[in-house]
Amino acid sequence: MSLVARITSLAQRDALSVTGIALSAAWLFLVALFWLMSPGGEGSQGGIARLVTIMGAILPLVLIWLAVGMARALAVLRAEADDLRHRLVQLRDAAATRGAPLQRPAAEGAVAEDADSLPRTPAPMPAPAPSRPAPRPAEQRALPPRAEPAPAAPVDPDTLIRALNFPDGADDAPAIAALRTALQDPDHARVLRAAQDVVTLLAGQDLYMDDLLPDPAPLPAWRRYAQGERGSAVAPLGGIQDPVALDIAAGLLQRDEIFRDTAHHFLRHFDGMLARQLPQMDDAQIAVLAETRSARAFMLLGRLSGNFG
Incomplete structure (x- = not known):
């Protein structure tokens, strides 16, 4: 992965981490608020009730960070795909403009x-025409027609x-x-x-x-x-x-x-x-x-x- 793609991927992953921390903090705040404002009951809760309460508090955190992990992995894959596509475009452009063939492994026979x-071989660039004032209408009529390029043999x-x-x-x-x-x-x-x-x-x-x-x-x-x-x-x-x-x-x-x-x-x-x-x-x-x-x-x-x- 190129440096630009790596930086892009890291930036996306950092943004996703910040989002996950913010959502986790918001959920913990809501849990604490519910805990403090809920009316006290007479007698202690049973084991099943305590288990349900704990799981209800923890499972959303697990889901949040599972989603963050999947989003980070997707960001990495997307950055790698963009980088590969960019490299192939560069290779094709270089082959078309400079005449350099695509690189192949040394083991290739x-x-x-x-x-x-x-x-x-790129097409030769035409030489720049010398600057001159715009021709008058009479001069335009006197100009010979432009010769068409000869077709390839x-x-x-x-x-x-x-x-x-x-x-x-x-x-x-x-x-x-x-x-x-x-x-x-x-x-x-x-x-x-x-x-x-x-x-x-x-x-x-x-x-x-x-x-x-x-x-x-x-x-x-x-x-x-x-x-x-x-x-x-x-x-x-x-x-x-x-x-x-x-x-x-x-x-x-x-x-x-x-x-x-x-x-x-x-x-x-x-x-x-x-x-x-x-x-x-x-x-x-x-x-x-x-x-x-x-x-x-x-x-x-x-x-x-x-x-x-």
């Missing part, structure tokens, strides 16, 4: 090398497939070049960054895509999925059978709101990429695509999310 090799399927597998290390020059090329296309860049986020978060739980060995899915199943079919026709795409991997990913989807949003963001963009690109690929290219790290993450999370029926 080839997938960790991918993040170090993934370039995030199309990325061939082989380059995209190599980029979706990420580099195996800093020396994997062909994969690094493929990433640079694919990132020039905004649609491909969104898919690649979403895939990188998912693979990074899974690697943080010691779940690496290189360790997953999915059952090969028939190539027609990939084409049917790209055409929009769902259900039993595309069920073979959920070929990840590793129980440990399924348990880890399912637990993250259930309890981690940040991972759940990131996974759904990735699945949505990967779906769109398949719909656009698979009609342009032959069977050999689809088979290679299915073996990439991005596709393995898609098969794992798509199975748990019910995308394959």
Whole structure:
């Protein structure tokens, strides 16, 4: 937890403690007032009457401090969740603006090398125009029309497939070049960054895509999925059978709101990429695509999310 989140949590817990002390003092004052103003009775009270009186005085105090404890625990959880969400936003902003990939654990093998090799080239900032007086109407009519930016060159399927597998290390020059090329296309860049986020978060739980060995899915199943079919026709795409991997990913989807949003963001963009690109690929290219790290993450999370029926 960051320092700001810790200070916020402590401040909330102190405020809750003050509230609990105030309520306890008010209740004890009411008990004392009732005790002093109640009329005295003849004879002593029985044991049951004394027990009821004592429990009636103590139980509200117990309930007050039980509520204070639960509120303090909730404040801590809320501060930690806000801090995690803030950190993820900072990481994404840094990756988008400075070109720095998300950090991955040192134990990450080839997938960790991918993040170090993934370039995030920001668009060049236009040079400031020299100050000049506002043009007269005649000058405005004489100005040439502003040239539209040239569209990015199309990325061939082989380059995209190599980029979706990420580099195996800093020396994997062909994969690094493929990433640079694919990132020039905004649609491909969104898919690649979403895939990188998912693979990074899974690697943080010691779940690496290189360790997953999915059952090969028939190539027609990939084409049917790209055409929009769902259900039993595309069920073979959920070929990840590793129980440990399924348990880890399912637990993250259930309890981690940040991972759940990131996974759904990735699945949505990967779906769109398949719909656009698979009609342009032959069977050999689809088979290679299915073996990439991005596709393995898609098969794992798509199975748990019910995308394959």
